[in-house]
Amino acid sequence: MKIAVPKEIKNHEYRIALTPTGVRELVERGHRVVVEASAGEGSGYADTDYQSAGADIEQDIDTLWRDAELIVKVKEPQPDEVARLKEGQTLFTYLHLAAEETLTRGLMASGATCIAYETITDRDGGLPLLAPMSRVAGRMAVQAGAHSLEKAQGGSGVLLPGVPGVAPASVTVIGGGVVGENAARMALGLGAEVTVLDKSLPRLEVLDHRYQGRLHTVYSTADALDEAIRRSDLIIGAVLVPGAAAPKLITRAQLGEMRPGSVLVDVAIDQGGCFETSKATTHAEPTYVVDGIVHYCVANMPGAVARTSTQALTNATLPFVIALADRGWKQALADDPHFLAGLNVHAGQVTHPAVAEAFGLESADPRRLMA
Numbered sequence: 001m002k003i004a005v006p007k008e009i010k011n012h013e014y015r016i017a018l019t020p021t022g023v024r025e026l027v028e029r030g031h032r033v034v035v036e037a038s039a040g041e042g043s044g045y046a047d048t049d050y051q052s053a054g055a056d057i058e059q060d061i062d063t064l065w066r067d068a069e070l071i072v073k074v075k076e077p078q079p080d081e082v083a084r085l086k087e088g089q090t091l092f093t094y095l096h097l098a099a100e101e102t103l104t105r106g107l108m109a110s111g112a113t114c115i116a117y118e119t120i121t122d123r124d125g126g127l128p129l130l131a132p133m134s135r136v137a138g139r140m141a142v143q144a145g146a147h148s149l150e151k152a153q154g155g156s157g158v159l160l161p162g163v164p165g166v167a168p169a170s171v172t173v174i175g176g177g178v179v180g181e182n183a184a185r186m187a188l189g190l191g192a193e194v195t196v197l198d199k200s201l202p203r204l205e206v207l208d209h210r211y212q213g214r215l216h217t218v219y220s221t222a223d224a225l226d227e228a229i230r231r232s233d234l235i236i237g238a239v240l241v242p243g244a245a246a247p248k249l250i251t252r253a254q255l256g257e258m259r260p261g262s263v264l265v266d267v268a269i270d271q272g273g274c275f276e277t278s279k280a281t282t283h284a285e286p287t288y289v290v291d292g293i294v295h296y297c298v299a300n301m302p303g304a305v306a307r308t309s310t311q312a313l314t315n316a317t318l319p320f321v322i323a324l325a326d327r328g329w330k331q332a333l334a335d336d337p338h339f340l341a342g343l344n345v346h347a348g349q350v351t352h353p354a355v356a357e358a359f360g361l362e363s364a365d366p367r368r369l370m371a
């Protein structure tokens with residue numbers, strides 16, 4: 001099978017979908033992997049590293065895409081990429097469609113088979129291809145929040161750990177999943193006072209056990225949110241309803257309850273964001289201020305630490321890329337219901353119920369489409 005790995009073109013996106021190590025695994029199975037020239041540079045991999053692993057390097061984007069059967073990417077396709085995609089091709093990447101109607105309709109119009117990393121499930125109820133980047137983004141969220149709290153960034157001038165004689169900052173994490181736990185762990189490590197809110201009691205129980213009382217866990221209600229808004233120097237939005245647009249948990253009116261210069265980091269921005277005032281930003285201009293509150297809403301946070309992220313992403317995606325390449329998309333998805341949960345669009349139809357619901361579309365049953 002011909003597998004194409006394009007250079008990512010989203011603003012300040014430095015990841016690449018496969019490391020040279022991943023390419024070698026595919027080439028040794030008899031597949032042809034074509035990597036766009038310089039696509040690995042942002043992650044510290046030269047074209048020669050890919051050639052040594054057995055890849056062909058392609059300078060011409062048209063040629064790269066034209067006869068590829070499988071296109072493996074990192075970020076959701078940008079308009080130029082959607083225009084290149086066609087029937088018979090399989091696209092495997094992050095899609096986050098519930099937040100992007102234009103993209104959803106573009107992928108439907110392409111006729112291609114589009115499988116999203118972020119809706120593939122596992123036996124334990126997890127999201128194994130979202131998790132590696134959620135770990136990265138959760139850890140980065142605290143870095144980003146601490147930096148945003150500095151006066152020069154518009155922040156309140158609070159240092160997360162405080163100093164002897166001065167209390168630490170109060171950090172609230174809404175959503176105690178993978179992003180939330182990793183953010184909480186970093187914030188605890190820096191000496192902040194940390195609270196995690198979640199709607200899932202079993203999840204709060206896991207966190208309570210794991211952090212042995214160092215972490216406050218609070219069941220998420222409107223009252224709990226009100227209290228957190230008044231108290232917190234830094235709030236990290238880390239909720240997810242898989243496949244669906246994020247629920248809006250803090251309104252613009254509530255910003256007035258926060259101390260000026262406090263910070264909101266909305267990691268859930270790739271699913272539309274969980275604060276009413278969130279709008280996606282880029283690494284070029286990551287923050288903006290609304291009513292005195294600093295907002296950090298970068299939709300591709302892991303792109304900034306591309307070397308770590310590319311390696312972590314390939315570790316998780318490689319078995320699925322191998323399954324697609326060895327067996328073809330139909331058989332690979334038919335063999336594994338968790339992989340099938342990743343199918344978002346096929347032959348003009350949306351196949352993920354949460355995405356269909358976001359735009360009032362009919363959701364096609366993927367099992368019937370494959371029959």
Ligand SMILES: NC(=O)C1=CN([C@@H]2O[C@H](COP(=O)(O)OP(=O)(O)OC[C@H]3O[C@@H](n4cnc5c(N)ncnc54)[C@H](O)[C@@H]3O)[C@@H](O)[C@H]2O)C=CC1
Nearest residue numbers: 133134137175177178179198199200239240268299300301
């Ligand atoms: N901005 C970026 O660069 C990145 C963003 N993300 C995004 O971060 C978000 C979180 O991802 P994960 O932690 O992997 O998800 P997860 O599924 O591990 O955790 C989500 C948690 O949110 C909780 N939750 C759902 N609705 C809630 C509500 N109304 N109130 C309180 N808690 C609620 C769930 O119970 C769950 O524990 C996703 O939208 C994901 O796409 C992930 C990686 C990078």
Ligand SMILES: CC(=O)C(=O)O
Nearest residue numbers: 094133270299300302
């Ligand atoms: C998960 C995601 O959207 C990212 O890593 O950019």
Ligand SMILES: [Mg+2]
Nearest residue numbers: 270299300301
């Ligand atoms: Mg994203």
